[in-house]
Amino acid sequence: MPTRESPTLRRRRLAQQLRTLRDQADMKSAEVAARLEWAPSKLTRMERNEGKRYDVNDIALLCEIYGTDDRLRDHLMQLARDGRKRGWWDPYDKMLSEATTTFIGLEAEAASVLVFEPLTVPGLLQTEDYAHAVMRASAANLSEEQIQTRIDVRMRRQKALYEDPPLEVFAVLDEGVLRRQVGGPEVMRAQREHLRRVAELSNVTVQVIPFDAGAHPGMSSSFNILQFPEPGDLDAVFTDLVAGEMFIEESAEVKRYHAAFLNLVGAAASPANTLDILTDR
Known part of the structure; x- marks a missing residue:
């Protein structure tokens, strides 16, 4: 098991995959936000990896809208969990x-x-x-x-x-x-x-x-x-x-x-x- 793991990279990877899924679904961010009754800026921030925490439940809702299979949904939700961990550099x-x-x-x-x-x-x-x-x-x-x-x-x-x-x-x-x-x-x-x-x-x-x-x-x-x-x-x-x-x-x-x-x-x-x-x- 590698000892070099980074929540920063997990969040970046998750943001990239969320953008890709929306593009594949051919949906505008405003359309997705409206269906979830989110503020329009929320999904934009998630896709730009702005902020340090992703809500696992939010990821599950997005996967439902994009029609992802169970394996991909579980993978993305795990990225969200891993992204919430603290890196050794966080105290600085x-x-x-x-x-x-x-x-x-x-x-x-x-x-x-x-x-x-x-x-x-x-x-x-x-x-x-x-x-x-x-x-x-x-x-x-x-x-x-x-x-x-x-x-x-x-x-x-x-x-x-x-x-x-x-x-x-x-x-x-x-x-x-x-x-x-x-x-x-x-x-x-x-x-x-x-x-x-x-x-x-x-x-x-x-x-x-x-x-x-x-x-x-x-x-x-x-x-x-x-x-x-x-x-x-x-x-x-x-x-x-x-x-x-x-x-x-x-x-x-x-x-x-x-x-x-x-x-x-x-x-x-x-x-x-x-x-x-x-x-x-």
Whole structure:
């Protein structure tokens, strides 16, 4: 039994299936809402996965209208039950943005994540000291306690690399990430050594774009592409921009990020040569 399960993914999966069922039934959302005597916005919110709880009885009523068989109805009702569970990240809801908590919730059961970082080591691969130095510099308005709580969240995310099944990580970094003295020489030395160790895991691939590769298509922002084990679960992108975080699910936009990641992989040194770069101090 997999240990990596996410109520966030269950809710997302349920919302997608509800939209599909209504489309297959060739019904407008207003028509369905009227038949159930619901406010018109209720079904819209459910299909957009807005909110954190689905009522199992509501799912049963929708299945009756859409004419689903017993097996599918039971499956959807179980998704609703699973979606009501609490993830380990729920206690941190108030201190993290909605986009961030959604990303963490989906990452918790993703099969793989494609990561590009031009400025910092990806959170999944950071040491605690490095994470502290990054957060202290970028969140000067936070107390030491608040910073430590965010670091705890980041360290907890890293458990996914060692759970069953493990999260697969394909990370491309700009060489500047390795040369910037975040936290000082000792912190960076430990961070590079940690990168070398995790890069030897069978589920982690690290590639570095060397300085001599010149300009590349990822110089403007970092991004993460989440991929899921079930074919029906669509890929999603999380970006961290100066203006704030964004969570992207629109298919055409996600494809653009996939194309950009492939270009970045093409510009990067091979995993073997990357180990040499990590060793070069």
